[in-house]
Structure formats: C-alpha cells, structure tokens
Amino acid sequence: MISSIAELISDRIGAMPAGERRAAQTLIANYPLTGLKTVAEFSAAAGVSSPTILRFVARLGFQNYPEFQSALQDELAAQLQSPASRTLNPDSAGSAVSPMLEATLDNLRETFRHLTDKQLADIAARLAERRGKTFLIGGRFTDPLARYMAAHLAIIQPDVYHLSGQESIWRDRLIDMGKRDVLVIFDIRRYQESLVRFAEKAHHRGVQIILFTDQWLSPIARFARHVIAGRTAVPSAWDSSAALFVVAETLIGAVTRQLEAAGAKRIRDLESLR
C-alpha cells in the first residue's frame, strides 16, 4: 500500500532509466520542495532536461505536471495540519529500519542523560588547552571514530596525532608521551588486550587518558582521567557506536568554540595553504 508520493518514487526508482532516477533522487533529497518549483528549476537542480522531468512525472502515473504538483501540495497540507505526523514516517511502525533507529535515538538520549555539561566542558577544556600533544587511538571497530575526531581536532590545533598501523608502531610512540599530553582512547566490547596494555603504559608515564567506552566500562577506565560511557545496545548482533560518535562530535564542537579566536586564524592559514 502506497500512501505518499515519496514511497511511490522509491518503489519505482529501481525501474527507472538513469536520467529519471537522478530526478527522483534530487526530489527525495529535499522533498517535496523541488517538486513545487517549475519544471525548469527542477530540471536544473537535477542536472537533466525538462522533458526528462516530465517523463519522470508521467512514469509516476500523473497525467501532467500540474497534477503532480497538486498531489504534492495536498500531501504537504495534510502533513502541516497534523504536526504529530512530522516526527517520523507514521506508518513505518513495524518497519525494518525503525527498531534500529529507535534504539539509536534511545541510546543517544540515555548517553547524554548520564553526561553532565560540566563533564563535557572539562574534557573539552582539557583538549583545548594546548600544553602538550594529543594522541588518539581506537579498537577494531572504533578506530574510525578516533580518526574522525583526529581529523577535526587537527584542523583547529597543532600536535594532534592519530596512532595507526601495527601495535609495535604505536607502542614505540610512547616515548614521545609525557604528563603534559592527552591520550584519547576508544574501546568497547570486546575490549582489546593490546589497548589495555598500551593505556597502562601511557598512564604510568603520566599521560592523561580520556576514554570512550560502553556502559560496561572497558578495563582502561581504571587508568583514565575522564570516562565517557555510551549506550551501545541495538537489535543486532554487534554493538552500535553511534552514541559515542555523537559525543565525539559534541566535544569537537565544544573545543572548536573554546579555540575560536586562535582557531579562526589557524583555519585561515590552512585555507591559504591550498
């Protein structure tokens, strides 16, 4: 059963030629606004010709373009009148994606509920004060999060390093680390032995550790100065890192704000290097 035009499109998008598919994707990308504009504007936005738009509309079963627009408007009217339906596809209850998304949203809310502003502010302050270097590392599945955070932090301040490659490589870099430095570690179940060893050694050298982990806390928490515990449970065989990802982004944002003055200059300098 198809109720909205958006569904209709994604139902038939598979059976469309390339040009019409581009039209469909452009429309879905910011639905339904593109469809309310003129054919010429629509075609320009999609990068195809006007007839392709009209053929696309015809394929959806509309007699002509105005009829298509009227349908979009009717849909919009219904949506605007019942604000409750704006939250999510109301009919997507019981759908396949819904449980995953719902679980993730719950995880986010729960994670941030246990996270005070002060905690985040403290950590951000620690990351922003540039007395020493910042190292980041993660486990098998969480290392991409470390990379992501490193990529952003490296833009607004110097001396940010992601530890990659084999264990022996980053173990050797311990020699560069001291009590002025910060080590950000991502570690969720199953906790990695190698990371625990690394954290312990770094801790003994006086490095301040900021740990991103799950709600059961990696053993590294024992050595960490700051611990962020994210919810990871989703209806799936593996754990979700989405909550930790969002916390990481939030921290990046906070650090950016704190370094705004210094950071702005740095970003300008970076731009001029291209």
Added chain:
Amino acid sequence: MISSIAELISDRIGAMPAGERRAAQTLIANYPLTGLKTVAEFSAAAGVSSPTILRFVARLGFQNYPEFQSALQDELAAQLQSPASRTLNPDSAGSAVSPMLEATLDNLRETFRHLTDKQLADIAARLAERRGKTFLIGGRFTDPLARYMAAHLAIIQPDVYHLSGQESIWRDRLIDMGKRDVLVIFDIRRYQESLVRFAEKAHHRGVQIILFTDQWLSPIARFARHVIAGRTAVPSAWDSSAALFVVAETLIGAVTRQLEAAGAKRIRDLESLR
C-alpha cells in the same frame, strides 16, 4: 523584527482594504499552501479577483507574484529542515550541549524520513549479493565512516576493501574493478575533486556506486546507482556526519541479517582463527 511572511501579514492586515484583507485571511487560514497555488486558485479561494491578489502581494513588498512564492518556499524549506524539536527534551532547555544534540536528533529523524525501507533494502541486497567485490572510500572527514563500514562488512563477507592512502594508490586499483563490483563513496561538502574523478572513472568501468552524501548532493550523485542524502547541519562551523554514520550502521545491520546463514558460519570460522 519580522522574520516570517505570516508575521508580516498580520502586521499589516489592519491597513488593508476589504478585498486584500480577505486574501490575507484566506492565506493565513491554511498557511502557506494557498500562496503556493496559482493566482487564479488563490483568488477563487479568497473569493476575490486576481488583481486583488496581486495588489495584496505588492502591498507586502514583493515585486511580483513569483517572488512572493519563492519567499514562501524558502520559508517552508527552512521549516521542514529543522522541525521544532524543543518538545522532545523539555528539561534540557538552556543546557550547553543541548543545541548540538537536538540538531543531531533532528538530522537523524529528517534523514530517515526521506529514506524508505525499500531503498535501504535495495542497497543492503546489493551489498549482500556477493557477485563481485566491495570497495569503500571517503573524503577528508568521512573516510573514517568508510573504514567503519568496511570493518563491519569485512567480518560477514569476503572481498571487502577499504581504499586508503594516496590518490595514486586507489586510482591504480581501478584496474581490479568491473561491473560486478560495488563502490561505496562518502562525500559531503566540500566535495573533493579527486573523489569525483575517481567515481567517474569507476562508473565508466561499470562499477555500481553507492553514494553517501549531504542534502545538497555531491556531484558524484550523477554517477551513482544509489544515493543516500543525510542531513549535516549543526550549530557549528563544520558539518555533522552523525546521520550518515547511523545510516551506515543501519545498512550494516540489514546486510548482516540477509547474510545471517552464510555469515554465521563465517563468524565461527573467524573466531576459530584467533
């Protein structure tokens, strides 16, 4: 200070002649839909003549009717993109982290609202059918997402490769790619020239491209078989990849489910390798 056209109208409705006032009331009554229709329909709905509508629009300060409609559309676009989510976490008002988190939650909801089950199922099916190889690559900030997805996919199926290192390196790997293969690309603003070139070449070799991008669509959309447009706007200097991250996780989940039978054996084999 007047921000919306609705305010503008109620501000000046007192100084309007009878006919224009009827036009104003009709528009406000089901705002902004009537204003998106044609002058003739608007005038019929208000029970006045077309020129009255045009005079009404002119009195609001617009040069002509299309300009007025564009303004309404822009307003609508802004509204649709950031659904007022204040209602959700009522107790977190005034908190420092709140704006970031709220924006992220909005982005998630909006992203999935434009994403149907069928789309996701199609993409998951394509990723799960193992006719060829799967390659993943991302841009400056999104490459970690590609790595994350690669790490998970590689567990449940063979022939999953993340393309890392310098451009010349992955460019050379094009030689291994053919029409049975899938290329997953992450690219958000600012879109990377090198990725576009790479995508184009891969496309010409017949590789099926799955693109993760933002709502403004990377130019790669032109070559992509499937496009996932995530919302990236957050109150910050940079863009958020959280929505794309969650979509990636959702896809991983869907692929896992589809490969459950084959995957379970593979996971057992992996375990025994440790």
Added chain:
DNA sequence: CAAAATACGTAACATAACATACAGCGCTCC
C-alpha cells in the same frame, strides 16, 4: 448632499511555463 478619491473587477495582453515531436546517441542483444 455632492464630488473626489480609492478600491475592485472585467477584459485584453505579454510572457513564461508546460507539452510534444524529432533526431542523435548509447546500449543491449543477437
């Protein structure tokens, strides 16, 4: 009460929007 000014609608016009015919191109399937 009269006269002027303002507002409103009818009708004709110009413009730009949608629709269609056609030709070139690429693709697939023999």
Added chain:
DNA sequence: GGAGCGCTGTATGTTATGTTACGTATTTTG
C-alpha cells in the same frame, strides 16, 4: 560486429499564467 531498441536532449508549438489598463462601484470628505 551489426541491428534494433530505448533513453536523452534540442527545438518548437501551445496552453495558461501573471500582468496591466481601464471602467465602474463604493466609500470618504468637504
């Protein structure tokens, strides 16, 4: 490798939309 089919864009035609001019009705003011 060749023939056929299907998709796409250019160019042209046609519709209908927005716009303007003008005459009539209505209200306001002296």
